[in-house]
Amino acid sequence: MHDPIRIPACFSSTDHQRQPDEPRSGQSVFKSVYRTKLAGECRLITITWCRNLLLHGLSVSVQGPEGDEHYRCKVELKPWYFWRKQGSKRFIVDGCTVDVVWDLKAAKFNGETEPRSDYYVAIVCEDEVVLLLGDQKKDAYRKTGCRPSLIEPILISRREHIFGKRKFTTRVKFNEKGTFHDISVECNSDGIDPVLEIRVDGKLAVQVKHLQWKFRGNESINVGKNGLQILWDVHDWLFGSGPRHGIFIFNPIPSSSPPDSATGEFDNAVLGSTRFCLFLYAWKVE
Known part of the structure; x- marks a missing residue:
């Protein structure tokens, strides 16, 4: 799953080899x-x-x-x-x-x-x-x-590109009138059995073992009284070379639709949605 977006040239750049959709390391x-x-x-x-x-x-x-x-x-x-x-x-x-x-x-x-x-x-x-x-x-x-x-105005989506070695954190409101939630993504890739952990407000929401076989997936959880679908694709973390990023999507589920981790196709689950979605691009720095 790759969702190309244009990154504005907020800073003067002399790196003509860089792809237009790829942020520079540390940016x-x-x-x-x-x-x-x-x-x-x-x-x-x-x-x-x-x-x-x-x-x-x-x-x-x-x-x-x-x-x-x-x-x-x-x-x-x-x-x-x-x-x-x-x-x-x-x-x-x-x-x-x-x-x-x-x-x-x-x-x-x-x-x-x-x-x-x-x-x-x-x-x-x-x-x-x-x-x-x-x-x-x-x-x-x-x-x-x-x-x-x-x-x-209605907030439709948010895309964040952040850099780190193992742990990536952010804060987000899933609706304008709601409260901020702390999101953290951590991958322990040491050894032969990498583990992915996603936490919401400090609580373990998703744990993926045997990540080399489950590098793409989705799961739905409850955050308070609301549902939240979490999707991930960390293929490039495990098998890529050069600058690599994992993609995480946090898609609020309307209260009228109970969470169901078996529904939705990863590639198209949220791209056509009019509800707010958080797209988190986590870039690993060695």
Whole structure:
């Protein structure tokens, strides 16, 4: 199972040998896709955060009329360019002006790729804030002078590229009104019998022994009162060479549909879903 995605060039690069969909080692990439109404149409807006040892990068892209990427604006947060931590950019989508306004001066990243607090990123179109990220919402409305959109944006998917040697962790909300859940993936590949362990909120959710025979699979669990389908493909971890990543998909199950680990085909189980899904790309660093 391979789900090709385009990784924005948040950082200047001189590596012309690298594939366009492959992040550089040590570069974390978090990509969130929202559906909302913009310029009179229902469109997808993609927010991407990138991080390496030198800088943070933010990019915003808007879906075009044919489903392609219509426009992308990029912001590089280099330590020696403080003025770039606050500003705005403007572009046109189907004749409508779209403004991206941000304030990251006091943003607290706490070592993460995305900021945790004290920031906002607002996308404005036709005097409405169609998408607003961060906790400084009052400041965002005051700065833009615009009203909230009557249509609430929907988070469709999230893709994370993270690097590690054995253990990979992230935090995620499976719905906008829910609470954060801690996700960890750990693979003990020492010896002749690798074991894969996936934990949710510190509790062991999935344990796969004899991984060389079960490198692809899926299982459904309960997280509180809700179901969650977990799918994995770690073929490249075990049998690949060069940069290798495992893919993990966390797909919430509606409360009306009880978990059933026997249902669904791995390759197509969630790709057509309109519900939120987390795609975790775990890159192993030797």
